[in-house]
Amino acid sequence: MKKILIIEDDAIVANVYRNKLAVEGYQAEVAPDGESGLKMMRVFQPNLIVLDLMLPNISGIEVIKEIRSEATFSKLPIIVFSNTYLTNLIQDAWRAGANKCLSKASCTPKDLIEVVRHTIGDSGAVPQSNPSTVEEMESKPVTLSDQNDSEFQADLRKTFVENLPATLYALRVALQELVKADTEVARLRHIYELYRRVHALGGNAGLAGLVSVAHMASAFEALLKEIYEKPKNINSSSIRTVAAAVDFLGFLFERSKQPEKQDLPASRILVVDDEAISRRAIVYALEKAQLKSINVEEPQEALELLAANDFDLIFLDVDMPGMTGFELCAKLRSFPQHKKTPVVFITSLNDFENRTNSMMAGGNDFIGKPFLFIELTVKALIYVMRARFQYKNRSVS
DSSP states (O other): OOEEEEEOSOHHHHHHHHHHHHHTTOEEEEESSHHHHHHHHHHHOOSEEEEESOOSSSOHHHHHHHHHHSGGGTTOOEEEEEOTTOHHHHHHHHHHTOSEEEETTTOOHHHHHHHHHHHHOOOOSOOOOOOSSGGGGGTSOOOOOHHHHHHHHHHHHHHHHHTHHHHHHHHHHHHHHHHHOOSHHHHHHHHHHHHHHHHHHHHHHHHHTOHHHHHHHHHHHHHHHHHHHOGGGOSHHHHHHHHHHHHHHHHHHHTTTSOOOSSOOOOOEEEEOSOHHHHHHHHHHHHTTTOOEEEESOHHHHHHHHHHOOOSEEEEESSOSSSOHHHHHHHHTTSGGGSSOOEEEEESOOSHHHHHHHHHTTOOEEEESSOOHHHHHHHHHHHHHHHHHHTTTOOOO
């Protein structure tokens, strides 16, 4: 019987994968952190390791490096779970010696089984029987037939949805503590608390098949990691975006009982900025979330596009020649299809007066240059996904 070691600090995720592997005949064990995982590896002698890169204390990257440093395990197959928004982390995992990277927010247990089989082959053991409820997961594994897998995910989703009020309450408490914090040490502590909760949320939502929640949680997790590791980026803009993300998760939680398509809907975004470098930065941030955009330099060209097309979201620079972003926003609001289209101003003029002007001109939000790529990504996802839920019958030309 082939043996698999799962190094994962989220007990729910770890148990689901362990039981799914066990039912296929693999002998699976779980370690809750990197240090215990390395110790267990030397005793258990697994044929493959499944590793979450986002571990407490010892990071997943350091675990991979330690594994590769030992001759016995230098060629041991390693499958890692990561966040698709953390591209640098994924690249570090490849360089450290990972064999396969999977998105934690979108990888189902069935997907993992297929990757395991492709990597080390069948276990050679007889599959085990199926429990009838999620509560039996701890003691009995689940079969992987399409019907049973679907029923199992439905049970997971039901349990996940039942826990959402408590999850949202914990997120809001952590956010309130962050907003009240008056020292950098306190702010970092509460950002880390939010980060760990959102990290768990993304993995659990992915298992439950809640694509929108998992997608939003992944982007939000990446933002929290960025500002935690680079405290100089903790400012009024990033904190507003964190608060907006928590609020939007609450919005998604309310709709989590409704069926949803497994693919995020297509979007169309307009970027208007006379600076080429700024436009490229905005487009890059949008592409991180696979959001399509059209970018233009001239406000007049933007007006012509807006008159002839629908857009899900508009990013406007404020200080442009010929027509300011405020003036452009006021004019686009005269088009029937753009009376409620979200408008986010992006400018280096990050003072209270300009924030007030942006609202008076009909804008919805304000972000100051220089901005974090992932902050803009999160902000874009919030507006695009909210609009799609509220106006899902609206066509995009």
